[in-house]
Amino acid sequence: MKTIGQSAKSLLIVIMVLLVQINWMQAQKKWKDYLVSGSAMFVSGMLDGTIESISYHYENGFKQRLPNANDQFWNPAVSWKNKYYQNNPQMGPKFLGSTTIFACTTDAYHLLRTTKRSIDGANLVYYMNKECKSNKTFQKRWKSEVKDFLILTAIRCAGFHLTYSVLFRPQAGK
Numbered sequence: 001m002k003t004i005g006q007s008a009k010s011l012l013i014v015i016m017v018l019l020v021q022i023n024w025m026q027a028q029k030k031w032k033d034y035l036v037s038g039s040a041m042f043v044s045g046m047l048d049g050t051i052e053s054i055s056y057h058y059e060n061g062f063k064q065r066l067p068n069a070n071d072q073f074w075n076p077a078v079s080w081k082n083k084y085y086q087n088n089p090q091m092g093p094k095f096l097g098s099t100t101i102f103a104c105t106t107d108a109y110h111l112l113r114t115t116k117r118s119i120d121g122a123n124l125v126y127y128m129n130k131e132c133k134s135n136k137t138f139q140k141r142w143k144s145e146v147k148d149f150l151i152l153t154a155i156r157c158a159g160f161h162l163t164y165s166v167l168f169r170p171q172a173g174k
Helices: 004-029 031-056 060-064 075-081 109-131 140-167
Strands: none
Touching: 031 060, 031 109, 031 140, 075 109, 109 140
Protein backbone atom coordinates (compact mmCIF):
# COMPACT_ATOMS: atom_id res chain seq x y z
CA MET A 1 0.00 0.00 0.00
CA LYS A 2 1.42 3.36 -1.02
CA THR A 3 1.84 6.08 1.54
CA ILE A 4 0.62 9.62 0.91
CA GLY A 5 4.24 10.73 0.48
CA GLN A 6 4.88 8.14 -2.23
CA SER A 7 1.67 9.12 -4.02
CA ALA A 8 2.62 12.79 -3.88
CA LYS A 9 6.07 12.02 -5.31
CA SER A 10 4.51 9.96 -8.11
CA LEU A 11 2.07 12.77 -8.91
CA LEU A 12 4.90 15.32 -8.94
CA ILE A 13 6.91 13.15 -11.34
CA VAL A 14 3.91 12.76 -13.68
CA ILE A 15 3.29 16.52 -13.65
CA MET A 16 6.95 17.25 -14.34
CA VAL A 17 7.03 14.78 -17.27
CA LEU A 18 3.86 16.29 -18.73
CA LEU A 19 5.19 19.82 -18.41
CA VAL A 20 8.41 18.84 -20.11
CA GLN A 21 6.62 17.07 -22.97
CA ILE A 22 4.01 19.79 -23.51
CA ASN A 23 6.51 22.62 -23.50
CA TRP A 24 9.54 20.92 -25.03
CA MET A 25 9.46 22.83 -28.32
CA GLN A 26 8.89 26.19 -26.64
CA ALA A 27 11.39 25.44 -23.90
CA GLN A 28 14.07 24.69 -26.50
CA LYS A 29 13.69 28.25 -27.79
CA LYS A 30 13.84 29.68 -24.26
CA TRP A 31 16.55 27.46 -22.78
CA LYS A 32 18.81 30.44 -22.13
CA ASP A 33 16.06 32.13 -20.11
CA TYR A 34 15.51 28.96 -18.12
CA LEU A 35 19.24 28.50 -17.63
CA VAL A 36 19.41 31.59 -15.40
CA SER A 37 16.03 31.40 -13.65
CA GLY A 38 15.96 27.61 -13.57
CA SER A 39 19.44 27.39 -12.04
CA ALA A 40 18.46 29.92 -9.39
CA MET A 41 15.27 28.03 -8.59
CA PHE A 42 17.13 24.70 -8.43
CA VAL A 43 19.64 26.15 -5.95
CA SER A 44 16.78 27.73 -3.97
CA GLY A 45 15.12 24.33 -3.76
CA MET A 46 18.38 22.71 -2.65
CA LEU A 47 18.81 25.32 0.08
CA ASP A 48 15.23 24.79 1.23
CA GLY A 49 15.75 21.02 1.30
CA THR A 50 18.88 21.47 3.39
CA ILE A 51 17.04 23.82 5.78
CA GLU A 52 14.28 21.25 6.26
CA SER A 53 16.83 18.44 6.67
CA ILE A 54 18.79 20.18 9.40
CA SER A 55 15.55 21.24 11.09
CA TYR A 56 13.76 17.89 11.10
CA HIS A 57 16.32 15.16 10.32
CA TYR A 58 19.58 16.49 11.69
CA GLU A 59 20.83 13.39 13.51
CA ASN A 60 19.48 10.64 11.26
CA GLY A 61 19.77 12.43 7.91
CA PHE A 62 22.13 15.39 7.70
CA LYS A 63 24.64 14.23 10.32
CA GLN A 64 24.71 10.69 8.91
CA ARG A 65 25.73 12.10 5.52
CA LEU A 66 28.14 14.72 6.90
CA PRO A 67 29.43 13.28 10.19
CA ASN A 68 32.17 15.92 10.55
CA ALA A 69 29.73 18.85 10.34
CA ASN A 70 30.21 21.28 13.22
CA ASP A 71 27.10 20.85 15.39
CA GLN A 72 27.59 24.29 16.93
CA PHE A 73 26.99 25.83 13.48
CA TRP A 74 24.76 23.27 11.70
CA ASN A 75 22.47 21.79 14.37
CA PRO A 76 19.54 24.19 14.92
CA ALA A 77 18.87 22.63 18.34
CA VAL A 78 22.26 23.98 19.45
CA SER A 79 23.24 26.70 16.98
CA TRP A 80 20.39 29.10 17.76
CA LYS A 81 22.34 30.05 20.89
CA ASN A 82 25.25 31.35 18.76
CA LYS A 83 23.47 34.70 18.57
CA TYR A 84 24.04 35.29 22.26
CA TYR A 85 27.07 36.22 24.32
CA GLN A 86 28.75 33.00 25.53
CA ASN A 87 25.80 31.14 23.92
CA ASN A 88 23.59 32.27 26.79
CA PRO A 89 20.36 34.11 25.87
CA GLN A 90 20.21 35.63 29.37
CA MET A 91 23.49 37.46 28.69
CA GLY A 92 22.08 39.27 25.66
CA PRO A 93 23.21 39.48 22.02
CA LYS A 94 26.75 38.41 21.11
CA PHE A 95 27.16 41.61 19.03
CA LEU A 96 25.00 44.42 17.67
CA GLY A 97 22.49 42.89 15.26
CA SER A 98 23.34 39.25 16.07
CA THR A 99 19.69 38.54 16.94
CA THR A 100 18.23 40.56 14.06
CA ILE A 101 19.84 41.82 10.88
CA PHE A 102 23.09 39.82 11.21
CA ALA A 103 21.56 36.56 12.51
CA CYS A 104 22.60 35.03 9.17
CA THR A 105 26.22 35.16 10.34
CA THR A 106 25.61 33.07 13.46
CA ASP A 107 24.32 29.67 12.28
CA ALA A 108 23.58 27.54 9.22
CA TYR A 109 19.79 27.78 9.53
CA HIS A 110 19.74 31.56 9.26
CA LEU A 111 22.53 31.67 6.67
CA LEU A 112 20.72 29.19 4.40
CA ARG A 113 17.39 31.03 4.77
CA THR A 114 18.97 34.40 4.02
CA THR A 115 20.78 33.00 0.98
CA LYS A 116 17.60 31.32 -0.29
CA ARG A 117 15.57 34.52 0.08
CA SER A 118 18.30 36.53 -1.65
CA ILE A 119 18.36 34.13 -4.59
CA ASP A 120 14.55 34.15 -4.82
CA GLY A 121 14.47 37.96 -4.71
CA ALA A 122 17.18 38.35 -7.34
CA ASN A 123 15.42 35.79 -9.54
CA LEU A 124 12.14 37.67 -9.20
CA VAL A 125 13.80 40.95 -10.21
CA TYR A 126 15.50 39.23 -13.17
CA TYR A 127 12.21 37.71 -14.33
CA MET A 128 10.25 40.96 -13.89
CA ASN A 129 12.83 42.92 -15.89
CA LYS A 130 12.76 40.29 -18.63
CA GLU A 131 8.96 40.39 -18.81
CA CYS A 132 8.82 44.20 -18.80
CA LYS A 133 10.91 44.19 -21.97
CA SER A 134 8.51 41.76 -23.64
CA ASN A 135 6.28 43.02 -26.47
CA LYS A 136 3.68 40.29 -25.92
CA THR A 137 0.02 41.10 -25.46
CA PHE A 138 -1.41 40.68 -21.98
CA GLN A 139 -3.11 37.39 -22.92
CA LYS A 140 0.07 35.89 -24.39
CA ARG A 141 2.20 37.23 -21.54
CA TRP A 142 -0.19 35.79 -18.93
CA LYS A 143 -0.08 32.33 -20.52
CA SER A 144 3.70 32.52 -20.77
CA GLU A 145 4.01 33.55 -17.12
CA VAL A 146 1.81 30.66 -15.93
CA LYS A 147 3.87 28.21 -18.01
CA ASP A 148 7.13 29.68 -16.67
CA PHE A 149 5.79 29.48 -13.11
CA LEU A 150 4.94 25.80 -13.51
CA ILE A 151 8.28 24.93 -15.11
CA LEU A 152 10.33 26.89 -12.57
CA THR A 153 8.33 25.42 -9.70
CA ALA A 154 9.03 21.92 -11.02
CA ILE A 155 12.74 22.77 -11.22
CA ARG A 156 12.69 24.12 -7.65
CA CYS A 157 10.94 20.95 -6.46
CA ALA A 158 13.64 18.87 -8.13
CA GLY A 159 16.32 20.79 -6.17
CA PHE A 160 14.40 20.31 -2.93
CA HIS A 161 13.90 16.60 -3.61
CA LEU A 162 17.59 16.14 -4.36
CA THR A 163 18.69 17.42 -0.96
CA TYR A 164 15.78 16.50 1.31
CA SER A 165 14.80 13.08 -0.07
CA VAL A 166 18.04 11.86 -1.64
CA LEU A 167 21.17 13.49 -0.21
CA PHE A 168 19.99 13.92 3.40
CA ARG A 169 17.36 11.20 3.46
CA PRO A 170 16.84 9.96 7.03
CA GLN A 171 18.46 6.62 7.70
CA ALA A 172 16.11 4.00 9.09
CA GLY A 173 16.82 2.93 12.65
CA LYS A 174 19.50 5.53 13.25
